[in-house]
Amino acid sequence: MCSAAAQDSRGRARWLLACVGALAVAVAPRAAELPIFDAHVHYSHDAWEQVPPGVAIDLLRRAGVRRALVSSSNDDGNQKLVAAAPELIVSSLRPYRTRGELSTWVRDESVIGYVEERLRKFRYAALGEFHLYGADADLPVPRRLVQLARSHDLVLHAHSDIDAVERLFAQWPDAKILWAHSGFESPDRVRAMLRKHRNLWCDLAFRSDHGAGGRVDPQWRALFLEFPDRFMVGTDTFTPERWPFIVEHARWSRAWLADLPAEIAERIAWKNGEALFGAALR
Numbered sequence: 262m263c264s265a266a267a268q269d270s271r272g273r274a275r276w277l278l279a280c281v282g283a284l285a286v287a288v289a290p291r292a293a294e295l296p297i298f299d300a301h302v303h304y305s306h307d308a309w310e311q312v313p314p315g316v317a318i319d320l321l322r323r324a325g326v327r328r329a330l331v332s333s334s335n336d337d338g339n340q341k342l343v344a345a346a347p348e349l350i351v352s353s354l355r356p357y358r359t360r361g362e363l364s365t366w367v368r369d370e371s372v373i374g375y376v377e378e379r380l381r382k383f384r385y386a387a388l389g390e391f392h393l394y395g396a397d398a399d400l401p402v403p404r405r406l407v408q409l410a411r412s413h414d415l416v417l418h419a420h421s422d423i424d425a426v427e428r429l430f431a432q433w434p435d436a437k438i439l440w441a442h443s444g445f446e447s448p449d450r451v452r453a454m455l456r457k458h459r460n461l462w463c464d465l466a467f468r469s470d471h472g473a474g475g476r477v478d479p480q481w482r483a484l485f486l487e488f489p490d491r492f493m494v495g496t497d498t499f500t501p502e503r504w505p506f507i508v509e510h511a512r513w514s515r516a517w518l519a520d521l522p523a524e525i526a527e528r529i530a531w532k533n534g535e536a537l538f539g540a541a542l543r
Contacts, residue, residue, distance in 0.1 A: 295518065295526065296327035297511050298534030301390070301441065301466035301495025304331055304338040305360065308501040314345045320504065321349060324511040327531050330439075330495075330538070332390055332418070334360055336379050343383075351538050353387035353418055354379050356406060363392045366402065373405050380413060386541030389418025390441050398428035407432045416537065423454065430458055437537065439493070442466055448480040455488050462537055465529075466495030472517025482521070489525040493534050494518075 304317060312320070321329055331350050333339040334357040343350045356372045357363065366372045376388070388410045393403055398421070410417050411433050419426060420441040430436060443451050443463040454461055465471060471481035485492060496510045497503065518526040 295325070295515050296531045297325055297514065298493060298531035299326050299329040299496055299507070299511075300439065300464045300493035300534050301497045302329045302331045302507070303333055303390075303498050304342055305334040305499075306338060307360070308498070308504060309338055309341065311501040312504045314341045317342060317504065318346045318349065320507055321346075324508040326507070326511065328534060328538075330387065330418070330534070332387075334358065334362070336383075340383060351387075351534075351541060352383065352385045353389055353416075354383075354385045355389060356391050366391070367393065367397045367400050368402060370402060372402055373409075376406065376409060380409065384541075385413070385415055386538045387416040387418045387439065389416075389439070390420050391418070392420045393425045393429075394422050395424045396428070398425040398432075404432060407436070410436070414540070423450065426454065426458075426461070430460075436460060438462070439464060439537070441495075442468055442497075443492075448478075448484045452484055452487065455484075455491055462491050462493065462533065464493045464495040466497035467499075472513075472520070475516040475520060477517050477520045485521060485525055485529065489528050490533055490536070492529045493537075494529060 299321070308317075326349070328349055328351050330353055331339050331342055332353040332355040334355055336354055339350075339352055339354070343352055354376060356366045356376055358375060362369070388406060391406070397403065407417070407429060416437045416439055417429060418439045418441060419429060421429070421444065423444060423446065426438060426440060426444070429438060437460045438458070440454070440461060440463045443465060444454075445468065451463060455463070471478050477485070494514045496507050498507065514530065518530055521529070
């Protein structure tokens with residue numbers, strides 16, 4: 262006999278799969294209009310049953326996602342998607358083995374052994390997304406992570422405040438950093454960082470202030486025009502329930518991107534991702 266918890270889990274899985282199917286069908290006719298490089302996707306352990314690998318890949322394809330930068334807690338989820346569609350998945354290694362390590366990993370020396378072991382076994386384009394704030398960036402564990410990224414020529418995908426980003430560049434001046442959520446900062450502060458650091462890129466995951474109702478906010482428009490090669494779209498599937506939103510997010514992204522000059526829209530939609538991770542895609 263199944264437990265109530267198991268029945269509830271299966272019920273949630275059926276609901277998620279139904280949502281995935283309905284949204285994918287609804288958006289399928291638009292998927293070929295503008296390819297998407299989704300620079301912020303997670304496939305963590307609590308998503309594997311509710312959104313099986315084949316369903317996740319089908320969802321990405323139906324949404325018109327050309328490639329997706331994927332990381333997971335733990336990395337086995339990432340490898341499941343790589344095995345299912347190596348031409349679609351750009352692999353990134355998180356320093357998390359399970360949920361709940363977002364704030365503890367910076368002082369957990371065992372994280373380094375885990376990261377080193379995965380780097381020996383698999384190929385990656387980036388380290389992250391990791392959560393790192395302020396002076397914690399100078400702790401021994403994050404410092405070692407930066408050293409590993411440097412030795413393996415990996416992009417750092419940092420969910421960080423400005424202070425931590427500055428400290429990462431101080432440790433490795435030639436680092437390539439993808440700033441998750443554009444730091445949840447204002448356009449003016451993002452502009453200052455982009456002007457200061459030529460190797461800083463920004464994803465726009467889990468924020469909507471840059472585009473609403475198919476229109477680009479004037480402050481963000483000025484920023485996109487000044488730095489057309491430094492932004493990428495991203496969904497951020499940080500919970501299983503976010504997976505169906507990949508389809509809707511792609512449609513929403515195309516709507517506001519259409520308000521930009523075509524060349525800039527293409528850059529933000531997919532070309533910037535291809536350019537940043539080009540070496541890993543060959």
